[in-house]
Amino acid sequence: MQSSLVVGVVSVFALASGAAAAQEHEHGAAAAEKLGTVHFATSCRAAAQPSFDRAVALLHSFEFGRAIAGFDATLKADPSCTISYWGIALSRWGNPFAAGAKPAAAQQQGRAAIERAKASPPKTDREKAYVDAASKLYADFERTPQTPRVIAYRDAMAALAARYPDDTEASIFYALSLAFAADPSDKTYVNQKKAGAILQSLFAKQPDHPGLAHYIIHSYDVPPLANYALEAARRYAKIAPSAPHALHMPSHTFTRVGYWQESIDTNIAAAAAAKREGSTGEELHASDYQTYAYLQTGQDREALRVRESLPEIFGRFNAAAAGSAAPPSAAYFALAAIPARYALERGDWKAAATLEPRQSAFPYTEAMTYFARALGAARLGDAATIRASIDALLQSRDRLTQANETYWAEQVEIQRRGAAAWLALVEGRKQDALAEMRATAEREDATEKSAVTPGPLAPARELLGEMLLQMNEPAQALREFATTLRKEPNRFRAVAGAAKAAAASGNRVAARTFSDQLLKICAKADTPGRPELQLARQSVTRSGAR
Template structure:
């Protein structure tokens, strides 16, 4: 009998291959014109296909590019679009599969066999070909950089071609490692896109890629305008409704994030984009928890099994969120609900699943281990840390270095709190400080609205327990610089300031907490009752 994890794997991965039904061109997808040498009838289909592609509607875009080929079988650029579809979401974490590389190369070869009609079109195809020269994980970043450089050359040769500039900018943002804190490539990408957005304000790719280019803590404010416009430009694309919440999450605009993801999840459900629906739900739950709307969050926690049960292989569609985003959300949502509310018993009782995605499994083990450590169930905490070490090693063997690093941070954090539970205070603080240094050197993946618990926030809570409120306050304030309006950091900053005798800071952060939680449940969390009493 097929176990639940295997069934879920089939359902989620089937979205990438299921038979699609072509969309009507009456959709609201924004305005795109990508000039080609294809027939006039095919050109109309091509513009529609590229509009879908710019919003990462990969299943529908594939249908649209196939419609181009039906209209003009010699339209080589249709295979360019299919080649980018095989690469899928350029910001999805992890290594592209060998199957993707083979399929992408096949699309490029099919295009080149048609002898593209213009030098410009050959430039687009030769650029995409660089993504598919080799299936090995070790060369993935080099291949992305080669694609970026080829798009830079193409854009320079054709300065009148806005699409070349747009895809060059997208390649710049894609090529920047999460460890690069200069953001030189993202800033360059943003500058290109912002200039074009003034000229083409209804272009979906421009709004979309500005959000991606600035999807870092220190740049996100630059994307707020694009975020507020993107969903209106392409309201028929579920991802266009969700993507603004990446910016809203970064800047702490929780109610806008909630509204964005309510709309996105509903649209994704209607279109059977299961990964996108679960991904939007994870972001929505996170926003509810930051505003202490716990009843709404719990409703979604309880809804996840129903989402899984209604998945239908034959009607599944490929959207922006890859299958792993579905696994990640399924693990993250209950973990967040327990940890954000500091319900340690609920966290400790989580039963982790075994899935094909080790870093998704790690979310459950982290929550379980943290719950055990906070309840002083030291053996359980050490067991979770050991499991995280095995998941880290598995990710290393899969050459998923970024995720191996993220799981290592989680392992160190659990170990730190286990040491504290065991009375080893100095060792605990040292380990938590190590976790802070590791986390400061990287950034969150786009698949998650945030870590289950930021390392500096955890260090602040540890220092509070050790009777060091002033040092704790410093850590909470630093957390807020990266995670503005985050509930636990705001409360920590206020409470630690109160204990340290800093009434000015205490009143400031308690007031900010109450403002952030103006939609909170009543009577609500004890932290809000404390804030109201100040």
């Protein structure tokens, strides 16, 4: 059989037959398409079922535009298949892991789909329960904050999964809701663990299901749990290679565990697939993760190549046509993040200090540029530029607060406080600088990064280590770099900083260990490479000569 969308029964419902049987369907028009094995049993006509299953497979891989088209095609094949409006409503919600409020236009479209489903209700109580659950996301969205609506959806999915324990799809969507409704400040990760346990149990039985692989990665997309997602990360791209997001998503795990070359490879494939499909936002998102990995491995020429491609890529971006896992905000995020990363990771402080901010509807993207400017100016002793950047960060934070974007307001406040700490250092207020930087690191540790970014532009605790090095406190700096690496393994500046701090504090063994680690991470680095790599080679050579 040629490679195709394989649709298999993965759930058993209390329907007339009560039986579960794996089955495959060949989609002639999409013979080359491979989206994994998915079956969501419905009361629709048999002729419409393959189209519905394909749409659900696309939904599981966050290919929202294609999923909506698939559900529309199902309705054309069977106008009575109104459970399709449930799929359209979930697709209109977009990426549930994208931090921030959903656009009002998308919520209006989602609610309209729910209303159409309720006007022509599905034929079974089970299908009606799916529609009722999805309706919680859109209920009175003009006045009700998003978080309680998400929690109401999670609770409705919990009830649905409990009512239909043999419905695998119900369990999968419930686990997904547990993961995306989790409180980012909860460091016990209780909901993520619960979601992961549900999904991994099912994945062992249904190893070709795209949603299972995908949501395992998301559930464990936090530092202490990332290793649990490695198997799913290494399989997801093979399960659904026709979905660009399935090619990118493994890099979330690879980034968390510091497997940089695997992240590079999968994002090269993801960006190429997204370009072919016209998903420019997804292409930019994959490019950001790719650039981050290049910079961690000292492959600066490759990172520059991606940076220089941004005008051409962004020139193709159409926010109104976005329908992938990457919302429009992700495109603007990458456009701001990539130049900032390229300057900061390489220690090009002049370039960082002179970055030009680009206005957008997303203040946190502009904030990244101002934060990078502040850090660059700090290393140049330019207090005026730091102050101007802090003022701009304050304005961005306030705009986000007024828009009830509490997550992003907090992230920008962390950046503002980090910039203020470095301003204090430039002004000679060393103890104030250190106290503020410590407090900022603690504040950042209490939050969690958004899925839109592979990592902070500069982790606050890493900045604390660099500040301590400047203050000639290498032993303290070493502790901060080591702590950073527990959260951000194999991060170039943290490893290089640890090597430098260890050497300065007379810890030759640690200096050699971190130097070795840096050279292994950077096996494909440009030559002669960054100064840190040259120092690492010298350290290893000296150690070997003793």
